[in-house]
Amino acid sequence: PQGTERTNSLELGNVLTTEAIRSILSDQDIASALFPHLPETSDNTNEELHEIIHSPQFRQSLHRLSAALQSGQLGPLMTQLGLDPSAGNGVEAFLAAIEEQARRRDDQDRDSMDQD
Amino acid sequence: MSDAGNWCLIESDPGVFTELISGMGVSGIQVEEVFSLDETSLDKLKPIYGLIFLFKWQGAQSSMPHPDSQDDANDHVFFAKQIINNACATQAILSILMNNSDIELGDDLSNFKSFTADFPPDLKGLAISNSDLIRSVHNSFSRSDPFINEMQDSSAQGDEDLFHFISYVPVHGALYELDGLSSGPVNLGPCNEENWTEKANQVIMERMRKYSESEIHFSLMAVTKDRIETLQEQLDEFSGLLMSLGDADQEQRREFESQISILQYEYEQEKTKRARWKRENQLRQHNFIPLTYNLLRILAERKKLQPLVNAAKAKKRLERERSDKK
Numbered sequence: 141p142q143g144t145e146r147t148n149s150l151e152l153g154n155v156l157t158t159e160a161i162r163s164i165l166s167d168q169d170i171a172s173a174l175f176p177h178l179p180e181t182s183d184n185t186n187e188e189l190h191e192i193i194h195s196p197q198f199r200q201s202l203h204r205l206s207a208a209l210q211s212g213q214l215g216p217l218m219t220q221l222g223l224d225p226s227a228g229n230g231v232e233a234f235l236a237a238i239e240e241q242a243r244r245r246d247d248q249d250r251d252s253m254d255q256d
Numbered sequence: 257m258s259d260a261g262n263w264c265l266i267e268s269d270p271g272v273f274t275e276l277i278s279g280m281g282v283s284g285i286q287v288e289e290v291f292s293l294d295e296t297s298l299d300k301l302k303p304i305y306g307l308i309f310l311f312k313w314q315g316a317q318s319s320m321p322h323p324d325s326q327d328d329a330n331d332h333v334f335f336a337k338q339i340i341n342n343a344c345a346t347q348a349i350l351s352i353l354m355n356n357s358d359i360e361l362g363d364d365l366s367n368f369k370s371f372t373a374d375f376p377p378d379l380k381g382l383a384i385s386n387s388d389l390i391r392s393v394h395n396s397f398s399r400s401d402p403f404i405n406e407m408q409d410s411s412a413q414g415d416e417d418l419f420h421f422i423s424y425v426p427v428h429g430a431l432y433e434l435d436g437l438s439s440g441p442v443n444l445g446p447c448n449e450e451n452w453t454e455k456a457n458q459v460i461m462e463r464m465r466k467y468s469e470s471e472i473h474f475s476l477m478a479v480t481k482d483r484i485e486t487l488q489e490q491l492d493e494f495s496g497l498l499m500s501l502g503d504a505d506q507e508q509r510r511e512f513e514s515q516i517s518i519l520q521y522e523y524e525q526e527k528t529k530r531a532r533w534k535r536e537n538q539l540r541q542h543n544f545i546p547l548t549y550n551l552l553r554i555l556a557e558r559k560k561l562q563p564l565v566n567a568a569k570a571k572k573r574l575e576r577e578r579s580d581k582k
Contacts, residue, residue: 152548154568155561161551170554175549179538197539198547205548221549233550235565242556 150231151206158194165190209234265342266397267540268310268419270477271533273349277479279393281362282353286483290476293461298453303481305359306352306425307453309460310345311467311474333427334369336380338436346394347384348421351434352479355425364389377440397540424459426452433459484530487523491516 164170166186182188186237192198208214214228218237221227227237266272273287287308288301298304334354338347353359354369361369368390372383384390423434424444431452434443447455460476467474480486498512537549 150565150568150572152552154562154572156548157564157568160564160567161555164555164560173554176455179542179549181538192539192547193551195539197534197542198537198544201544201546205545210576217545232565233527235561238549238552239561240554242553242561245557246531 152209152231153199153206155235156193156202158181161193162190165193206231266345266394268475268477269346269536271536272397273345273477273539274533275537276346276393276397277349277353278543279396280353280390281364283360283362283484284485285353285359286480287349288478288480288483290478291475293457295454295457298457298478301478301480301483302359302453303486304453305481306423306479307456307460308348308352308421308423308477308479309373309463309474310348310419310421310477311463312472332433333441334380335377335434335441336384337377338434339378339381339385341504343385343391343394344421344436346390347381347436348423348434349479350384350390351423351436352425355427355432355434368418381436383460397537420558423458424540431455431459440514483526484523487526491519491523 162177165174168186171186171189172184174189178184178189178192182192209228209231212229214234215225218225218227218234223234223237227234266276270287270289274285277285277287285305290297290301290307334351335346336351338344350365353361353365367382368387372380375383420435420437425432425434426447426449429446429448431444431447433444435442444455444459464474494512496515498509498516501509501512511566552561
């Protein structure tokens with residue numbers, strides 16, 4: 141019954157709301173994993189990360205990426221990110237592919253632990 | 257207008273325009289947004305080299321009847337026809353830089369100016385679109401997410417707002433309106449260094465009156481001398497005056513001192529603003545895709561992504577139901 145949903149209207153900004161990710165960003169492990177992806181000139185601090193995630197420039201980038209995903213032409217970029225090219229078929233497909241990728245990694249980790 | 261060579265859309269922001277100008281090798285220039293069209297606001301920004309009026313372009317020809325353009329104006333006014341849609345901000349900026357002999361253009365733009373001096377307007381426009389320097393500086397604001405930019409360019413006719421830029425600039429004792437979509441420069445009558453902004457104001461206000469009826473968005477930018485340099489010069493001047501004063505003239509002394517402290521305050525404000533612009537430009541030029549992807553990946557690995565997606569979808573559904581009911 142989900143077929144009637146107009147799913148194309150979901151934006152990355154709707155998922156990564158500033159309220160939703162505030163607590164997540166205060167986790168030091170997560171913050172440290174994100175530092176390498178900040179602009180080169182940035183300080184690698186939680187405050188800086190917080191500020192950048194809240195900046196209009198980051199929000200605009202989310203908006204552009206969402207629009208590009210909805211146009212369905214981001215196959216090559218998806219391959220670069222290690223995702224299936226079909227992840228470029230919309231915001232939901234992109235999010236689902238990231239979920240799927242995480243699940244696969246999880247399974248692999250479990251398999252390698254079993255082998256030990 | 258063709259799409260020649262992928263020019264990205266850039267944000268109409270004084271910080272972006274200022275960096276664009278210095279990126280082309282021009283020194284000592286700043287762009288400021290003008291919020292109020294009265295002479296006192298403009299006086300504060302002087303010296304002003306030109307004004308850029310921008311408004312949301314609606315495709316049709318301007319409702320403004322153009323005064324006759326001068327056929328011989330091309331001899332002494334740099335005027336280029338607009339060849340590429342997305343380059344109009346850069347074109348409007350160039351129209352001002354190229355028409356003022358006080359501005360230090362730097363080697364690249366000086367060469368460009370002399371190279372194109374005898375070109376007719378359409379060839380000048382073509383030369384701008386073919387200039388590697390101008391295009392690469394313009395595109396350095398492409399926010400380095402290349403896939404997305406190329407696509408945005410091709411879909412720009414959609415609901416992307418198309419802004420149009422017109423420059424007002426004094427050249428050899430006359431005020432000119434330079435609109436890359438017009439056939440040539442429009443002579444708006446004689447002016448001098450002192451009164452040209454006032455005359456430009458009248459023309460711009462007339463345009464605003466027309467456009468506000470049809471709810472067209474517009475804004476105004478001034479291309480000025482570097483504010484930090486201007487304020488530094490004024491500070492030096494007052495410090496000199498203060499030093500030359502005798503001890504007797506206490507009242508004059510106090511006045512100079514208060515002027516100096518006002519200027520110092522403005523100087524600090526300006527420095528802070530420049531630092532902010534620099535930071536904003538760095539963020540504009542940063543490729544945020546890796547950050548976004550890794551944020552989403554980590555959320556997924558910690559089983560936190562699906563709840564966020566579900567919440568976002570639920571919220572969307574609720575919004576839709578609300579709007580459907582209306």
